[in-house]
Amino acid sequence: MSADTTSAAGSAIGEVEGASLYDVDHPAPVIEPPRARTARTPKTTRGNFEMVAWLFMRLSGVVLVVLVLGHLLIQLVLDGGVSKIGFAFVAGRWANPFWQVWDLAMLWLAMLHGCNGLRTIVNDYAERPKTRMWLKGLLYTATIWTVLLGTLVIFTFDPNIR
């Protein structure tokens, strides 16, 4: 047949031949993919958490488009842009409950949306259970801290602070 092989000179088979560590009785370890499914993989977890999280991502995303774009427009574009922002500007806005609710909704939705997004990324990419646990622990701590601190500031903001 007209077939011809041009095996690369530096291929592994050439180099290790004769002095190979591996043979029929001692095969090399195969490379297994992360977290393969076996018969022992836990079956169905109860509850709808994943579905609720998935729905939350869609719904909060839609709301955030309005909230965040509106926020950016007001802060950065209208009325002289970013140069107008100062303590007085923030104090003036937070005197109005409408902007308090706006900022509160934006804070909670953005933090939970981002937290859930990072959670899925950790689930997708972290292979070892310990890595997953630490990354998620760090993520949840940071999220809860930011959400609580932000909420506290919005509600207890004192425009007369010295």
Added chain:
Amino acid sequence: MATPTMDRVEEGSAASTHLLTVTFRIRRFNPEVSDEAWWQDFQLEIDPKERVLDGLHKIKWDVDGTLTFRRSCAHGVCGSDAMRINGKNRLACKTLIKDIVSLDKSGNVSKPITIEAIKGMTVLKDLVVDMDPFFQAYRDVMPFLVAKGNEPTRERYQSAEDRARFDDTTKCILCAACTSSCPVFWNDGQYFGPAAIVNAHRFIFDSRDDAGEQRLEILNDRDGVWRCRTTFNCTDACPRGIEVTKAIQEVKRALITRRF
């Protein structure tokens, strides 16, 4: 063996003008030789109307008998020879050389055809992978008819409309091209993967089946349909043209409408 293949090879060498010199760059792995995979080039004179599988056969039968790959029916039905050809999951028996070869202006082949095992599964040798995790996910969605009540004395009737509801997903041949093209599956093999969801879809939307609820509950899992990122790799990879991502989305919709 397959006489049609041999006939065509003979024809080809008689009128060798239309033959192409194609390089098959195959990712080899043999744990009895080395713990590392390596790329090996094979040059073949091949009719562009032949399939990639014919090239692999030529190599295995005439050049290097150690080349290992799976194929059974060789006509796109058994789903044994899914492999990564030029970076895309395809069936070697359904991929024509002329469709994937890149020619320069003078009509010469400018790039080798790369062939490797499908991703996300343990490579056992060359193009052969361990399919156990794939079939475990398949088993976990209960891919069989579950019907309550008395067994009818005749066949279970179904209207044409009811049959059409899940027609697309009956086409699956379990070749694993979709599941092994899914980036979520590459990183986390506990995800059910597109193929298992497609086969669950086939029964969830079957009017004769009574365990749809149970299957939905299985796919509501942490590793179920909610992990799908709708990258459409599976739909692109499917050699049977199943709209895999659409099927997954239909399962998601069924789960949501079931609750609310």
